[in-house]
Amino acid sequence: MSDSLALYEMMVRCNVWEQKLLWMIDEGLVSGFFHAGRGQEAIPVGACSVLREDDYLLYAHRGIGYLIAKGLGMEKLFGDFLANSAGTTGGLGAGIVHIAWPELGILGQSGTLGGSFPIATGAGLSAQYRGTDQVVLTFFGDGTSARGTLHESLNASKLWNLPVIWLCENNGVGATVANERMLANQDVADLALGYKIPAVTVDGQDVEAVQSAVQTAVDRARNGGGPTFIEAKTHRFRGHYEGDPQLWRDRDELRRLRKEKDPIVLFADRLVADGRASADQLASITTSVRAEVDAAAELALAAPPPADDRIYQGVYA
């Protein structure tokens, strides 16, 4: 499969996985504690496509694209939401916040937003200390960019020339509050200028634009050029959480965005227009991904719940 079809397939995988999870929520198998990533698939897929297996990932909480794109088995992801032994946390976690997999560099996520920034700094420090050329990719939302931990971490990452990529997914709204009422400057990449960190703003609906920006950042970091700040302007198609009535939102505008800004549709159209793929090829990718996701879900649904003593495991090493 060509690189561009692989990108397409990965975006479809994120979307189909999420659809399956939403079905599990509807069926009452999984709590509604999920922040859907529909509309933002191009960012994690484009970004993770240029990482190596041993590069580090600190992800954000919108969707699960980061994890699928980093190579984590989809049955493990389902297992974490089903809170059973198929999950990475062996049934302890029940959602996005707890998933981790050290072998793939997936370092987890901080439940307090902004808590990942210093940890990403430390992972970058660690790679530099150990003399490896690993990089650290850190995703966060525009809302989280208001945390003081970002200031502390941007400063240190530039000061120490750390191989950290700060990737802000700016979808214009933090939880349920529009950025006009949250951020003094809604162009989040401007924050990097204060630290003399190279910054770029990309169209977050364009998977190839994201891929290219992150590739530049990864090359810079691997070659000792230090951190990069990327702001990907994007759109969120669902609520903050499943069940969010989205009262703040203009319905007509949302319909327009879904129609005109779907990253998967946009990329499909480009691939067909460029002659890189036929509509049939793309349709068959979707069919095979559906089968793959169904098989992963079936495996995870069959896994047993943790025993009661699971709650006492792993407090101390």
Next chain:
Amino acid sequence: MTREISMGQAIHEALFEEMERDDTVFFFGEDVGEAGGVFGETQGMQQKFGAKRVFDTPIAESMIVGAAVGAAITGLRPIVELQFADFVSVAMDEIYNKAAKWRYMHGGLFTVPLVIFAAEGAAGGAGPEHSQCPEALFYSAFGLQVVTPSTPADAKGLLKSAIRSDNPVLFLEHKALANTSGEVPSGEHLVPLGVADVKRSGSDVTIVAWSNMVLRALEAASELAADGISVEVVDPRGINPLDMDTILASVRKTGRVVLAHEAAVTGGPASEVLARITEQAWDWLQSPVKRVGAPDIPMPQSIALEQRVVPGTSDIVAAVKEII
């Protein structure tokens, strides 16, 4: 073979020995490089080990501790310095939620081998935000170990164990103890974390004391001996792990307990231990348990007032006499 050295020297030795032994150990924090640490604990370290392994950070406590977590979960053993222990509050999310919980909430997939080094306690007019003993804040930080040495030997042995521990450890050295001296074994000296030490054996009353108050408790025990009262002094050497077996064995022997620490009585280290004693040793108690600690106020900056707030030997003696 032992030598008499100060606690400051003991800590210095522990750091240098562990840095030499294991090159995944490194040290960062505010003013720890050329300056050698505000309390001198990293004096000469950068000169010996280089700026890669001992370096200064910006004034950014959340970043300092969070970066230590990031380095620890990716294979290193960072030691970070917070200068004054009061600054734990600036990095509370990183200590309480990240260092303590990262392993557990991510399914036990990571170890978090880091040491947070900080100086606690009143030291002559440092004021309400530079004088506290915050250890009891961390009773509920499950996943974190908290250590409070009272002697140079304990400081050296506990710090070396803390650096080798695969768990995050908050290591609190009392400022007033830095210049106290005591016998420290030559060569390799390790003290396991979470084992209480009976600093003096006795039969009439148990004093459980932490950190600086261990010295006051031992002075009190000597004074009380002159009155024919035999005092046992137990030093838990920290608050987590908490060696209740040793404490309870002493309580069962003496039937009377005084708990002494420099932190305020309310919410201080004694509160939890008192609760456990009443739950687990009620039948052996011959009189009510007494707590000795600071009054429930922030530490005043005036040295004269500060010295009235910090409990002294006479407060411990009085408490023992009340229950004997």
